Amino acid sequence: MWDIWRALTGWAARLVAGLHQTWRRSLQVRVVSITLVASSLLVGGFAYLIADKITNILLENAETDVLLRLRSGSDYAAKQLGLFSQPQDAQVQDTIDNTVSYLGDPQQTSGVVVALTADHTDSIRPRSSPDVDFQPLVSPELRAAVADGNIAHQIRTGRLNGNEPTKYLVYGSPVPTRFGQVELYYLVPLARQDSTAADARATVVATGVALVLLLGLLAALVTRLVVTPVRVAARTAQRLSAGLLDQRMTVNGEDDLALLAASFNQMATNLQRQILRLEEMSRLQRRFTSDVSHELRTPLTTVRMAADLIFAERDEFDPAVARSAELLQAELDRFEELLTDLLEISRFDAGFAMLDSEPTDLVPVVHRVVDRLAGLAERVGVAIELDVPSTPVIAEVDPRRVERVLRNLVGNAVEHGESKPVLITLGADETAVAITVRDRGVGLKPGEEKLVFNRFWRADPSRARQTGGTGLGLSISLEDARLHGGWLEAWGAPGQGAQFRLTLPARSGDRLTTSPLRLVPADAPLPFGGPRDGGLLAIGPGSAGALAIGPGPGGDAERAGVRS
Template identity: 65%
Template sequence: MRAPTWLPMPVRRALRVVRRYWRVLARHLERYTAPARRAWRRSLQLRVVALTLVASSLLVGTFGAFIANSSTDILLSRAEDEARTAMNGKVDYALKQLTLYPQARDPELPNALNDLADELFDGKSGSPGSSIVSIRAENYPDLQAVTVPPTVDTSDLITRDMIEKVSAGSGKQARQIRTAEIYGQVTKYLVYGSPVPTRFGHVELYYMVPLTTEDQDANLIRTIVLATGLALVILLGVVAGLVTRLVVTPVRVAARTAQRLSAGLLDQRMKVDGEDDLALLAAAFNQMAANLQRQIVRLEEMSRLQRRFTSDVSHELRTPLTTVRMAADLIFSEREDFDPAVARSAELLQAELDRFEELLTDLLEISRFDAGFAALDAEHTDLVPIVERVAERLTGLAERAGVELELRLPDTPVIAEVDPRRVERVLRNLVGNAVEHGEAKPVRITMATDDAAVAVTVRDHGIGLKPGEERLVFNRFWRADPSRARQTGGTGLGLSISVEDARLHGGWLEAWGSPGEGAQFRLTLPVRAGDRLVAAPLPLIPRDRTAELSSSPRDRTAEVG
């Protein structure tokens, strides 16, 4: 995001620097936090324990704070009750003593105030934990304020606001909590102030009680609550980890067993311990694995028998086919001497024998792929002559169908490590299908290459493919429109064999189609045998349809390989 242009240039430069350093910091954070995020995503036990710790910490923290605050309030309330009771007693005693002096000018009054303060003081002089008594008569300059112990400075404890509340004449006591440094030690005090109505005027009595014991008790309670809460959270985390492990461990064992089963180790089973739900899960998993093993073995046996049957039938039919072929060739060569009807029958016999022989060849090829016996005879080959040869051999078919073949090939040789026989067969199938379904419109064959791959596309403008047919088109014996008369007399196995040929090369065979707008097939092969394909030099969707793709929900693509 660029900085707004209306900002001054120094500000924009500073923002660019900040943004650059922020990107660097984000990359470092991404790198260092990647293991933790990966562990969080992969470990159910870690997530359960972490969530348990967070939830228990919030719960225990809230409850502990409530207990600590309640305990502190109780301690403070008890201290206030005791201080209030003591303050009322001191006020009553001071009132009795000061009633003996009718006027402020009495020369004995200052000494009486000092004696009264000493009598009201109930602590040990010089002790940090002792209470403090102060008597003030600020409206009478002749009388000094008396504080016991006399060495204590009460200016931080008795504030001006409190003095104003006590001397307001309402006769009510004032209370506050203050912290001050007394005897070199910071101490919290509960300060009470009360007026003492005398016959000679207004006198104020202040009683300051240290809350050291209460603070110590409150700190001890908070420490106990914190330690107990921490121990409880840790205990809950350990319990959650153990409980989660009891559940997760069988799941992990089941996952590893499933991975071994998917890798082909069909004899793998879970250990069944006990009779609980986890044991029931293990037993059900083992039963499922046993059923799958039986089904897979049965299907493999059926597949093996099917492949063997197809191969045996194909081979066994070769001998009678050879005999019938020899007789058919003899009849076909003498057809001009026969009646027109017999001659036509000889031509049909020859055509069907050709198709039958092609079907046997395809069946043998499919059986070799199914059995895993197909081998790639790769060699460095120029693919341009192969495409030209395929187009030349299908020119007659294209002329009969009224289709024009357009070649767009590179001017320089395109060398790739491929099996030329298989590549030619794939291209022959693709071009033959395009001619058959081209609806008498041009078929364009395009080739392109880069450093890693070679791609050949075959584009027709015929009936196209309906949604979902772009994958079905590669199935064996599948036809888009069974009612259409075939011009090429194919076996229905061409595209299936082409897919296997592409896979054998490590390549792709893909299809795109749209109803009424034609189809395009793309064959992509690696330049070097064994290399892994990443991209194709040619697009799968034709260039004349790329601009319309976003507005046409009917377009479909499929990749096989």
């Protein structure tokens, strides 16, 4: 029994959820439903008023007819009985019988019952036509009102001589005579009026139902005329957003919907023209960047050879010329690095970047990056701390690209470390590996975590640079992470430093869902003064520009937004 109840409850819940979803998603369903409900209330109210009015009219007509017959019958009975002065006269009963027969229905086809009675004397027997017992249909209240000399009426339901229960309109009137007052009653069956009223109500209800259904159908058709073009526009817009720029709406007629379709098509045409123009400009820009980078390689090689020769002989020059040789060598290094980064960016833009994945132990990769940047860290007074497992951390990655990402992240952390330690942490789980680089320098202002991966963007362009970067390092790192199917995210707070997190799938081609390491460091200030184990703990850009928000260290709740 309990299982049946749970099954019925689950079915009802699914039904309600489906109806609610249909109500929310379909404008046509909402319009038709509201039209049906409103029209049902309106038509139902009018139908009730009309049916009630018809019933009252039929009853009023029956009352008017009976009242006229009653007055006429009362006058006739008064004339017939006015000849007698004593109720004991032998002809009184016969006169009553004849009067009832005259006033009643001899053929007994109408069902009208006429009755004369005088209860104040035992010498007169009540008489009705046809000869039936009418007493059950005449209430004591009606008898009392008629006995007081009033014309009164009531509606009663009862049986006459065992017939089916019938509703009767009972009218009573006093008949004055010389020997006292006699009471005249007309009992008129209302079966015909009830049948007519029922037919009228059925007709009104049927007409109302048909009208409501017609209004619902009309609302559905009218709504469909409006909703269909909107749905077509939505589907066309979705195709346009998917890159099918040649999609257009069909223009039919000259009404507002046709104007909407024509305007939509014009907008799509303009967007297509602008997108194609921007694509062409982007293609030309990528080609220009690639061509310039390649073309500059030859003169750069020649200049490099001459500069190397001058730099090697700088000890024989005077101090000013020797210093110039050193500056020339440094700027040529930066120039060559810029050309290399531009070529790499152009390969990403052209879609020619290829991933050479292989099972790689990331622990030696991290140590190799630290060793290569140890001289820079010592020169600027920044200590590099490591938190890596003692066992190998194997992942299917391109070691060259991962090393380049780490070199960019650690180099930026050392550069912005403000002579404070930089912590590099390596973590892994069954599905992913992650590396975080934490510095405690100037940090990032609100909103800058969305900009750090933009090309040529710098947090403080006026600040003296130590590493001579090109402004493309983080952009290239982001593309490398995307090429792996991973995430590269940033967190920062003014005066609290910054932390970057690289998350890569352990197996090439897998889709990431969580990261083994948290984006926000454990010592980060809490937003809004909330508890550390709950509330908002991380805000930073994802690899697709989304924000990462979450409460737990490396938990599922830390992931938010769309990753590419």
